[in-house]
Amino acid sequence: MSWRGRTYVAAWMTGQACREVRVRYMPHHDHEIDICDASGKYLGPAHLADAATPEQLDALRTARAERARRLRAEVKAAETLRRQRFAPATTAGPAQRLGALTAAQAGDELAAVEHTDASKLALPDLIPPAAPPADWRTPPSLATRTTPDRPVSLQPEPVPDGPPGRAADPAEDGDAS
Incomplete structure (x- = not known):
């Protein structure tokens, strides 16, 4: 059953x-x-029917305890890094933060944060959205991206040559026949 x-x-x-x-x-x-x-x-x-053996349960409990210990240590380290320290003041004035970091240290820590946030690692354009049914009212911006007769390109649109705001004219290249 x-x-x-x-x-x-x-x-x-x-x-x-x-x-x-x-x-x-x-x-x-x-x-x-x-x-x-x-x-x-x-x-x-x-x-x-397929209950785990006592050895498997012991190994699982040990692994869970180790993971909990590791996560507690990581939370403690994160709290230590998050805590801000200020210089002592004897007169009124803005607080002065202590704790200088090098640019390399800051870059390493920010890079580590980017690799742990799953939402930043997601690839939203990996699978283009399907076209909505024909009887749905869709905004023009969505309709152009999901038109069934025109596949969605994952490559960026080509940029025309020439100064911005002016369309490239093939006659100006000197190749006009």
């Missing part, structure tokens, strides 16, 4: 295919469920 994406089995289930049943369970005890028929009569327990 499959329930919540897991498979449960029991010896008494043999020959019970296609029988309508109800599942009873205790929260936090998903290693075993109780099966009842459609009228509510108790049929028996069912156990998780």
